[in-house]
Amino acid sequence: MTLKLYAHPFSSYCQKALVALYENGTTFQWMMLSPEHPEIYAEFAELWPLKRFPVMVDGSRTVTEASTIIEYLDLYHPGRAPMLPAERKAALEVRSMDRFFDNYVSTPQQRIVYDVLRPAGQGDPIAVTEARGMLDTAYAWLDRVMAGREWAAGEHFTLADCGAAPFLFYADWTHAIDPSFTHVHAYRRRLLARPSFARAVDEARPYRSFFPLGAPDRD
Numbered sequence: 001m002t003l004k005l006y007a008h009p010f011s012s013y014c015q016k017a018l019v020a021l022y023e024n025g026t027t028f029q030w031m032m033l034s035p036e037h038p039e040i041y042a043e044f045a046e047l048w049p050l051k052r053f054p055v056m057v058d059g060s061r062t063v064t065e066a067s068t069i070i071e072y073l074d075l076y077h078p079g080r081a082p083m084l085p086a087e088r089k090a091a092l093e094v095r096s097m098d099r100f101f102d103n104y105v106s107t108p109q110q111r112i113v114y115d116v117l118r119p120a121g122q123g124d125p126i127a128v129t130e131a132r133g134m135l136d137t138a139y140a141w142l143d144r145v146m147a148g149r150e151w152a153a154g155e156h157f158t159l160a161d162c163g164a165a166p167f168l169f170y171a172d173w174t175h176a177i178d179p180s181f182t183h184v185h186a187y188r189r190r191l192l193a194r195p196s197f198a199r200a201v202d203e204a205r206p207y208r209s210f211f212p213l214g215a216p217d218r219d
């Protein structure tokens with residue numbers, strides 16, 4: 001039974017799942033969420049009424065949330081590169097960094113972007129200022145952590161890097177990472193050079209005009 005991934009190439013959380021799939025060369029069927037395929041969107045909305053993507057379907061099982069999808073792939077469709085170490089203490093560090101990137105990089109980044117999409121006059125400048133502050137704090141903390149690491153949780157590429165790749169990619173477009181955070185910049189460059197993420201970035205290139213703040217001419 002072929003795995004199905006309901007996703008859009010420009011979505012950061014979809015890229016997070018795609019990186020794990022590409023790392024292991026896992027075969028799946030794209031279920032493209034786009035206005036050209038309303039029937040696929042209707043299927044997706046029926047599967048997951050919260051309508052957040054990506055969603056994965058494996059036979060009769062629906063798997064939601066990018067982190068869970070990646071853990072599910074490791075358990076039920078393992079490849080040569082586990083995204084979560086089998087050893088539970090090592091897995092804890094991976095999960096901790098995964099939570100950091102979801103909650104303190106992606107969430108404030110999305111907050112800033114979604115504010116721009118609100119009707120004129122209905123933005124929330126205080127929330128945007130707080131989100132920018134959170135990103136600055138997150139970048140500073142991450143710079144210290146990455147001073148001694150190649151990948152987010154150490155020497156191996158894991159679940160935490162799957163999310164870090166798209167989240168730092170878009171976060172830098174949204175709220176520039178200060179040049180003094182050299183370890184974060186170097187890590188972001190390593191992620192961009194990783195073939196799995198480079199592929200996801202290339203597949204998303206045709207959609208750059210979708211970026212509400214205007215995509216910079218780089219990366």
Ligand SMILES: N[C@@H](CCC(=O)N[C@@H](CS)C(=O)NCC(=O)O)C(=O)O
Nearest residue numbers: 011012013051052053054065066067
């Ligand atoms: N907690 C979810 C977040 C997924 C998410 O926010 N996806 C965005 C696309 S990157 C989305 O569904 N946006 C549609 C919307 O907000 O209506 C996960 O980890 O997968």
